[in-house]
Amino acid sequence: MDEDLNEGEEQRDDLGSGLGLRAESRVERRANRRRARSRRAFGCFAGLVSLIVVGAIVAGAVVGFGKGKDALEGVFSAPDYDGQGTGTVLVEITKGQAVSSIADTLEKKEVVKSARAFERVARDDARSLQIQAATYTLRKHMSAKAALALMLDTNASVKVMxxxxxxxxxxxxxxxxxxxxxxxxxxxxxxxxxxxxxxxxxxxxxxxxxxxxxxxxxxxxxxxxxxxxxxxxxxxxxxxxxxLNLVKAAEHKKVDPYQVVIVASIIAAETNRKEDYPKVARVIYNRLARGQRLQMDSTIHYVVGKDGGVFTTPAQRQMISPYNTYKNAGLPPTPINSPNVDTLRAALNPAQGSWLYFTLVNLDTGETAFASTPEEHQANVKKLQTWCQAHTGKC
Incomplete structure (x- = not known):
């Protein structure tokens, strides 16, 4: 019986131990909850403190922004010259050219030390948007501020003539x-x-x-x-x-760039109609390819002068000169005038065709007729003769 009692006591102890464990577990859970609440409260408090600190930093940054900006610009400053510069530099500014492009031009011309320096000065001066398209007389090694001031003073930097x-x-x-x-x-x-x-x-x-x-x-x-x-x-x-990418285009066509300019100058002298430029170019190249003499009056006029006429005399066509394309094969040794972009483009891009001849048929309009055979050409020459008979004194 004592053993039973002892066994009962042991059972109670086990039960009590079990209740004690559960009670301890509840205490720990409450403690854990208290600690969690404490952490949350501290987190809120810490966040509040952080906001206060950040606010203070921002307020300080606002107060010191000007000094901070100056410090940063000091670290990342653009190279610049001092003073008004020396010598003379011609700088062409084209219509619609942006300030950044103007700044690059000035740096390349050695007017300013860096494009960034000029852009910075221009950014702070609204008048920079009023820079005109013109050719400016500036100086080398100017400060960006001095360069802008001189460009804005067009009376000093631009001659309107x-x-x-x-x-x-x-x-x-x-x-x-x-x-x-x-x-x-x-x-x-x-x-x-x-x-x-x-x-x-x-x-x-x-x-x-x-x-x-x-x-x-x-x-x-x-x-x-x-x-x-x-x-x-x-x-x-x-x-x-x-x-026009002239040098590369000439190389692609297997001609010398100087020859392109010579051909363009002949085109400019032989016709004044833009639509005929590529055709005249084709006649020139076709004749050169066949080894035919060009027989251009314009190359003789280069030596003897035009004297208001469009044709040459028999005596002029017999003259001894490298520019006499009636007697000499190939191109004349140099250009015979200053061609423009249209005749240069035509010399690089002749029309497709078999023409070997051309002649004016109306001197008032500049109308020109093209031919591939001598017979066709003679028919066109008769048209010119008819026009000249009807317009005495113009041929």
Whole structure:
């Protein structure tokens, strides 16, 4: 019986132990919940503190923004020159050119030390949006601020006077135009042409400005001399040649770029109708390919002058000259005038056709007839003769 009692006691102890475990488990759970609430409360408190700290930092940043901006700009500053610069640099700004593009141009011309420096100054000056399309007379190694100020002062940097050089003019005619319109000292333009190394000619020009004085209307920079103007003209030619990709296109056609300019100059002298340019080019190339003499009056006119006529005399066609394409095979040795973009393009892209001849049939309109055979050509010549008989004094 004692054993039973002892066994009962042991059972009670086991039961009590079980209840004690469950009670302890509940206590621990309550403690855990209290700790969780404490953590949440602390988290909210910490978040509040963080917001207060961040707010303080932001407030400090706002107060110190100007100094911080200055410090950052000091670290990432754009290279810039000091002062007003020296010498003279001509800078052409085209219509619609963006400030960033203007900045690049100024850096390439060594006016400013970096494009970024000019952009930064222009960004802070709303007047930079008023920069005009013109040719500016600036200086090398200017501060960006000084460069912008000079460009905005067009009375100082831009001379409004303009000079126009028509297409198809020889270098001698260009010389007279510049000399007369700009009232240059006697002989200055001719002397400048006699020193081609200073004019910025392409390497394939062989040191001869003929053909590379691009016809256009030019703004005359302040205090410009003949060399200044001629350099503007050769620079314009270079930009047109780049636009046409002339050197690569000529290479693709298996012709020399200089020959392209020569052909373009003949086209310019032989017809004034844009639609006929590619056809005249084709006649020239077809004759060259067949070994036929070009027989172009324009190449003789280059030597003897036009004197208002469009034809040559028998005596002129017998003259001894490398420009006499009635007697000499192939192209003349140089261009015979300054071609424009349209005749240069035609020389690079002749029309397709078998034509070997062409002639004017109406001198008033410039209408030109093309032929592939001598018989067709003679029929066209008769049309010209008929027109001339009806218009006495014009042929």
């Amino acid at each position: 303009r000079v126009s050089v028509p297409a198809g003019k020889t270098k001698a005619e260009v010389s007279v135009t510049l000399q007369t319109k700009l009232k240059l000292p006697s002989g200055q333009a001719a002397n400048a042409l006699a020193h081609p190394a200073t004019l910025g000619l392409p390497s394939y020009a062989n040191g001869n400005p003929e053909g590379f004085l691009y016809p256009a209307t030019y703004d005359v920079p302040k205090n410009a001399n003949a060399t200044t103007m001629l350099k503007l003209m050769t620079a314009k030619y270079a930009s047109i040649a780049a636009q």
